[in-house]
Amino acid sequence: MxxxxxxxxxxxxxxxxxxxxxxxxxxxxxxxxxxxxVNAECSDRFAKPSARGWKSSLHAKLFPSYSTKVGALAMTYKGLMNVKTPFDLALYTRLIWELQPRTILELGSLQGGSGLWFADQMSLLCENPGEVHSFDLHTKCIHVNAKHPRLTFHQVDLSDVAAFDRNLLMRLPHPWLVVDDAHVQIFSIFTYLSRFLVSGDYYVIEDDPMRADKEIIDGLQLVEQSGFLIDTYYTDAFGSNFTSAPNAWLRKS
Ligand SMILES: C[S@@+](CC[C@H](N)C(=O)[O-])C[C@H]1O[C@@H](n2cnc3c(N)ncnc32)[C@H](O)[C@@H]1O
Structure with a gap:
């Protein structure tokens, strides 16, 4: 039709x-x-980063409204900060249901609200739920209420990829969903972690791609060379790149 x-x-x-x-x-x-x-079942769903433009991002359209009360409420979960737009929360819900991840790696914990939200989503939506591991340098900011049996916080300085526990990464079951929300050395971390990913795993890079500057364009070339494609269902579900991760909902081929 x-x-x-x-x-x-x-x-x-x-x-x-x-x-x-x-x-x-x-x-x-x-x-x-x-x-x-919205391209959920189309054959052109997965696109090479080099084939994509940057028109219309969430940044320009949504950020002016972030000072409103509605925006502030949308960025909390169970009383903790969860710095995600309602659009991205809806996209993650769909992806967690579709992917059925056994592991979610979150870079950048802040208060722990987003890690808690991921753990709850995984518990609700996955038939065989696994673990959420959240990494941050400033773990003292993590709230005591950010507790969940499937959620573990790790103190790691992400400016040094060697700080990751290799044994942990080796043992975590797939599929993986990696969410980079730390804004530190994003492509060095991508290069390191992508070696642990297998076909079908997802890697989402939040916020930084909205800059669409040389570092981002060059970085996405690297992403393409590493065998990742953009899942345009997620980038374009609410309008072209209307997400905090424009051109950066990435699936390993
Ligand atoms: C945007 S916040 C994360 C927001 C959170 N994921 C959420 O959705 O609510 C970025 C986080 O990155 C952390 N961060 C900054 N520099 C870091 C570093 N070198 N190593 C690890 N984490 C770092 C900050 O402490 C901060 O908690």
Missing amino acids: KLASGYEAFLEAAHKNYPDQTKPGGNLDWAIALSSV
């Missing part, structure tokens, strides 16, 4: 067939057509 041409007629049919959603042109077809618009 095509959404673009004959859209009015399509909507008319959808309304006419309401409330029988299963009729041709009913609401069920409408929802299926909408999901194809």
Whole structure:
């Protein structure tokens, strides 16, 4: 079913067939057509970084509204800071359900609110939930309430990749979801950690890609050479690159 041409007629049919959603042109077809618009099942879903542009990022459109009360509320979880936009939270929920990660590695713990949110999401959405490991230099900022049986915090200076516990990385089961939200040596860390990733694992780089400067463009070339593709379902689900990780929802091929 095509959404673009004959859209009015399509909507008319959808309304006419309401409330029988299963009729041709009913609401069920409408929802299926909408999901194809956001590229969930398309053959061009995975794209090379070099083939992507940078038009329309979340940064320009959303950041001016961050001072509002609504924005502040969206950035907490169970009373702890969780510095993620509502859009990205929805994308992670979908990815955790789709990927069924056995390991989530978070770089940058802050108060521990995001680690707690990842651990809860994993427990809710994964049939065989594993572990969340969150890394930060300033672990004294982690709140006592950021506790979960699947969540472990590690004190690590991410400016030195040798600080990672190699034995831990070797033993953690796949699939992995790595979320880099520490903004330290992002491509050195990517190069180091990507060797531990296997086909199908995901690596999300938050915030820094919004700069889209030379470091980012060059870094994404490295990402491409390392065999990663951009999952455009996640980058473009709410509009082209309307995420805190533009061109940086990466899947190892
Ligand atoms: C943007 S915050 C993380 C936000 C958190 N993931 C969330 O969504 O609520 C970035 C974190 O990176 C940590 N950080 C900064 N420099 C670091 C370093 N050299 N090594 C490890 N962590 C570092 C900071 O302490 C801070 O907690």
